[in-house]
Amino acid sequence: MGKKVSRRQFLTYTLGSTAGFLASGMLFPMVRFAVDPVLKKGGSAKYVDVNLPISQITQEPKAVQFVIHRKDGWYEPENGESLTAWVMKDESGNVRALSPVCKHLGCTVNWNSNPQYKNQFFCPCHFGRYEKDGTNVPGTPPTKPLDKYKTKIANGRLLIGPVES
Template sequence: MTDKKNQVSRRQFLNYTLTGVGGFMGAAMVAPMVGFAIDPLLKGQKDTEFIYVMDVSEITNEPQRKTFKVDQVDGWYESQVDRTAWIFKTEEGNILALSPVCTHLGCTVDWASNEQYPNQFFCPCHNGRYTKTGVNIEGTPPTEPLHAYEYKVEDGKLLLGKAKKR
């Protein structure tokens, strides 16, 4: 005698089978997409890479605009992009390398480009102003100083790393 309570009908068997196969196929389709999305997050961050910019003997007390190339990785796309720094020696004789990116809205600042403010960094987009050492002037749009690049000197050469908040 067969016990009908524990038997699976043909309809239930097909239902279970199709649900399992559909779930497996769905997971097979979604897994690569999830892997693609989170893989860049799982990759380790490189230590700060320092790039040669100029010889220390070339640095003056007047800010000089220097452009250099850095390697950039966006997900799997690797490229070289231009970075710019304003480099000079402070009154104390220390090297200062400032990012030209305005901390207000990300425009580019220029040194002594406005006749009204001859010894200041000036952002023409919103009249943002900074002192020679990159400190934002009160009453102008920027809310923080220009970021400064990490640097080191090796064999008389100036190497710059990442720009950091001060």
């Protein structure tokens, strides 16, 4: 015959098993939260035609609106999400598209909107300033440059993709 289990051992095993079961129930959502982004299929980076011929892009920043379709959690707008980009050519003729979202607190920056700061992007919320290339002016609230969108040219038209990482 096998070894008998004492009452104390039985109680220890029962309480240990119950505690382990409850702990796993609490830890599972945390582990899933951490692992889900890694296991999720990567969406292909889609480029959007912004209906702007390359011939109309100059060195002066121009606000361009475009619509993307993406799911944010459980919410997916039926008509897509409207975004804006500041589009321009740099000194070497390359097309650049910058996000208008200030890196300080998420307000919208505008080009040449403050007469005090000519040829700069200006954030009216906390007086943040950016140079034409999107870099932040030292000594102003933003600590990072504006996000840059990936760009492509197809059939003489500008396509804007996701934010560069």
